[in-house]
Amino acid sequence: MYLHTAKPASGDATDSLTVSYTYAWIVFALTFGLLLSDYMSRQVLNAVFPLLKAAWHLSDTRLGSLSSVVALMVGVLTFPLSVLADRWGRVRSVILMGTLWSVATLACALSRNYDDMLLARAFVGVGEAAYGSVGLAIVLSIFPPSLRATLTGAFMAGGAFGSVFGMSLGGIVAVRLGWRWSFGAMATFGCILVVAYWLIVTERRISASRARTDGDTIAKPTARPSFGALLRGLFSTVSVICAYVGSALQLFIMGAVLAWMPSFLHRYYGLAPDRAGVGAAAFLLLGGAGMILCGIVTDRISQTLPIRKWVSAIAYSLSSFVLLAVGFHLHAGPVQLAVIGAGVFFVAGTSGPAGAMVARLTPEAIHASAFGTLTLVNNLLGLAPGPFVTGMIADRIGLLGALQVIPFAALAATLAFAIGKRYYPGDLERLAKLERMATVHR
Numbered sequence: 001m002y003l004h005t006a007k008p009a010s011g012d013a014t015d016s017l018t019v020s021y022t023y024a025w026i027v028f029a030l031t032f033g034l035l036l037s038d039y040m041s042r043q044v045l046n047a048v049f050p051l052l053k054a055a056w057h058l059s060d061t062r063l064g065s066l067s068s069v070v071a072l073m074v075g076v077l078t079f080p081l082s083v084l085a086d087r088w089g090r091v092r093s094v095i096l097m098g099t100l101w102s103v104a105t106l107a108c109a110l111s112r113n114y115d116d117m118l119l120a121r122a123f124v125g126v127g128e129a130a131y132g133s134v135g136l137a138i139v140l141s142i143f144p145p146s147l148r149a150t151l152t153g154a155f156m157a158g159g160a161f162g163s164v165f166g167m168s169l170g171g172i173v174a175v176r177l178g179w180r181w182s183f184g185a186m187a188t189f190g191c192i193l194v195v196a197y198w199l200i201v202t203e204r205r206i207s208a209s210r211a212r213t214d215g216d217t218i219a220k221p222t223a224r225p226s227f228g229a230l231l232r233g234l235f236s237t238v239s240v241i242c243a244y245v246g247s248a249l250q251l252f253i254m255g256a257v258l259a260w261m262p263s264f265l266h267r268y269y270g271l272a273p274d275r276a277g278v279g280a281a282a283f284l285l286l287g288g289a290g291m292i293l294c295g296i297v298t299d300r301i302s303q304t305l306p307i308r309k310w311v312s313a314i315a316y317s318l319s320s321f322v323l324l325a326v327g328f329h330l331h332a333g334p335v336q337l338a339v340i341g342a343g344v345f346f347v348a349g350t351s352g353p354a355g356a357m358v359a360r361l362t363p364e365a366i367h368a369s370a371f372g373t374l375t376l377v378n379n380l381l382g383l384a385p386g387p388f389v390t391g392m393i394a395d396r397i398g399l400l401g402a403l404q405v406i407p408f409a410a411l412a413a414t415l416a417f418a419i420g421k422r423y424y425p426g427d428l429e430r431l432a433k434l435e436r437m438a439t440v441h442r
Contacts, residue, residue: 023205024142028151030197031135032158034098037190038128039162041105042070044170044186045121048179055179056114066114066121073125075379081130082372083230090134090368091203095194097134101127102190109183132159133371138206140359140367146303148359149312153295153352160288164281233366234373237427240361242420244374247354248381249413250317253324254348255386256406257340258284264399268332283344290345295352306360309353310421314414316349321410328404343407350413357420361427 045052049063085093104123111117136155143151170182235241261283265276294316302308323343330336355374362370386406393402 027142027201028139030193030201031094031139032155033193034094034197035132035135035155035158036162036165037098037186037193038101038131039159040166040169041101041124041186041190042128043163043166044182047167047170048174048182051174051179058114062114066117069118069122070125070128073122074129075384077126077129078133078375079372082133082368085130085134086366086368089203090138091201091206093134094131094138095198097127097131098190098194098197102187102194105183105190106187109180109187130368130372133375134368136355136371137367141364142206145360147299148356149298149302149309149352150295152355153291153349156351156355157288157291160284164284167281230366230369233363234370237361237431238423239420239427240358242416243354243357243361244377245381246313246317246413246416246420247350247374248377249409249416250320250347250350251378251382252386252409253320253406254287255383256390257324257344257347257403258287259387260390260399260403264403267399283341286341287344287348290347290349291351294346294349298353298356307421307424309356310417310424313350313353313417314421316346317410317413317417320347321407321414324407325404328400328407347410361431
C-alpha cells in the first residue's frame, strides 16, 4: 500500500518514487520516539529536584538554573541549527542531535557536582535545540500535504507526553534506584532510538520518497538558498507571519496555564504539592490530546477547501478563550475543572493548523528552517513570557485574577488567524507565480 505517486517532472527516477505506508509510519514512529526522548531527558530533572537538593545542598536558584540552561540553549540555537540542518542534511542532523542529548544526559548521571551537571545540561539543550523543527520537516516530507495538520499536531503533542513520561518515570526510578539511574534510563532510551534511526532512516530514502499531491508543485531543489533568499522564504507573506504569531499567542496561554496549574490546584483546591503535580499532568495530557485530535479534524474538513485550516484555527482559539475565561470565573469544584480542561484541550489545538499553513507557505527545501522559526516565535512570544507575565499579574491581583486575564490573548490570536485567512488566497497565487518563474529560469 502506498501513500501516493507523483508524476515525474523529468527523467530523474527519484522524482516519481513512492513511499509505502509502512516505511512512512516507521519513520514517523522513530522520529516521534526521539521527540519523547528529547522531552524525557529535559524534564527528568524536575522529578529529582528534592534528591539533588539534599545530595549537593543546592539553593532553589541553582536548581532552577539546571532547568533554565536547557531552555536558554534551545531558545538561542533553534534557528541557526535548523538552518544548518537544511544545508547539511536533516537525517544526519537528527542522528547527531539525538546522540548529543543522550550522551549529555548520561553525563548528568555521572556528574560529581553542580558545575558538572550545569555543563552537561547545557549540552542537553544544544542537542535538543533544533530537533523539533528538523524532525517535523522530515515527517512532513514523506506524507501527503492533506495530513499536515494531523501530523504537526501529533508530533508537537510528543512534547507534552514526553514531559509527563520523563517526570513520572524519572520519579519512579529515582525512588527505587537513585537519581543517577533516572538520568541513565533516559540516556539509554535515547541511545537505542538513535541506533534504530541510523539503521533504518537515510537521507537517500527520504529524498527518494518525496512526492506531492493536492496541487502542491514543489520542485526538487537544485541549489541551497542564500541567507537573503532564506529570510525572504521564511517571511514572504502576510499569512505565514500571521500563522507564526497566532500559534505563539495560543501557546502563551498554554504555557501560562500549565506552569501555574499546580499552584492553582494547591492554593484554591487545597491539594498537597504531589497531588497538585499529578493533577497538572492530567491537564498537560489533555493539551496533548487536543493537539492530535484538532489536527485530525482540521485535515478532514480542509481536504477540499484548504482555507478551512484558517477557519479551524479561529474556531479553536475562540473556543479556548470562551472556555478558559468562563472556567476561571466559576466556583471551585468539578464543573470548573471540567470547563478549564476543555479549554486546555482547545488552546493548543491551533498547533496543527498553524504548522500545516507554515509548511504550505514556505518552500520544502527550507522547511526545517521554517519550523525552526515557528519554534523560535512560539518560545519567544508564547511559552517563555506566558508563565512570567502571569506571575507579574498575580503579584498585583492574585493568581486567580491573573488566570482570568490570560485567556484574552486568544482574542489576539483569533485576530492574527483572521488576517491570515484574508490574505491566504492572494499569497498562494503570488507564491505559485514565483515558483513558475523559478522553474522557467532553471
